[in-house]
Amino acid sequence: MNVLRLSVLVVIAAFWIAVPAMISAQSPQAPKAADTETIARGEAWFYQRCSLCHLGRIVKDEKFKPMGPSLSGLFKDASPTREADVREMIQTGTLSLSKPLRMPGFRYGLDSKQLDELIAYLKTL
Numbered sequence: 124m125n126v127l128r129l130s131v132l133v134v135i136a137a138f139w140i141a142v143p144a145m146i147s148a149q150s151p152q153a154p155k156a157a158d159t160e161t162i163a164r165g166e167a168w169f170y171q172r173c174s175l176c177h178l179g180r181i182v183k184d185e186k187f188k189p190m191g192p193s194l195s196g197l198f199k200d201a202s203p204t205r206e207a208d209v210r211e212m213i214q215t216g217t218l219s220l221s222k223p224l225r226m227p228g229f230r231y232g233l234d235s236k237q238l239d240e241l242i243a244y245l246k247t248l
């Protein structure tokens with residue numbers, strides 16, 4: 124009797140362990156789209172570091188046009204190398220001694236997690 128009980132318990136325990144493991148092994152590991160929290164953090168970096176030059180301002184004349192281009196649709200129909208190029212460009216900027224002051228680099232101003240979040244946000248524009 125006791126042996127029977129024990130073996131029933133063992134079978135139940137085996138299912139308890141095996142079934143969730145089988146279910147989790149089956150679920151596909153599809154690449155996750157950035158979650159809303161990540162995008163929200165990226166948006167905060169954008170307003171803090173980028174909006175100064177990349178957002179239009181409400182002005183009554185043309186004297187104070189945004190210094191940088193609009194980033195709307197930056198990743199629309201983008202080539203596969205676009206993301207790497209944009210990352211590189213944000214990190215190095217476009218300052219050079221031979222050109223007038225353009226865009227500063229953010230290599231030391233954004234760590235890699237912040238840059239990921241920023242890119243996730245830029246993809247929503």
Ligand code: HEC
Nearest residue numbers: 169172173175176177190191192209213217225226227229
């Ligand atoms: C001081 C002003 C300034 C700031 C701050 C700035 N940018 Fe720029 N950005 C520019 C200018 C100007 C250009 C145009 C490139 C040039 O003329 O050198 C540019 C170009 C770009 C481009 C290329 C656009 C294209 O169509 O290829 C990207 C992407 C970009 N900026 C992203 C950013 C991001 C992200 C930030 C914030 C981390 C940022 N910029 C902060 C001035 C700025």
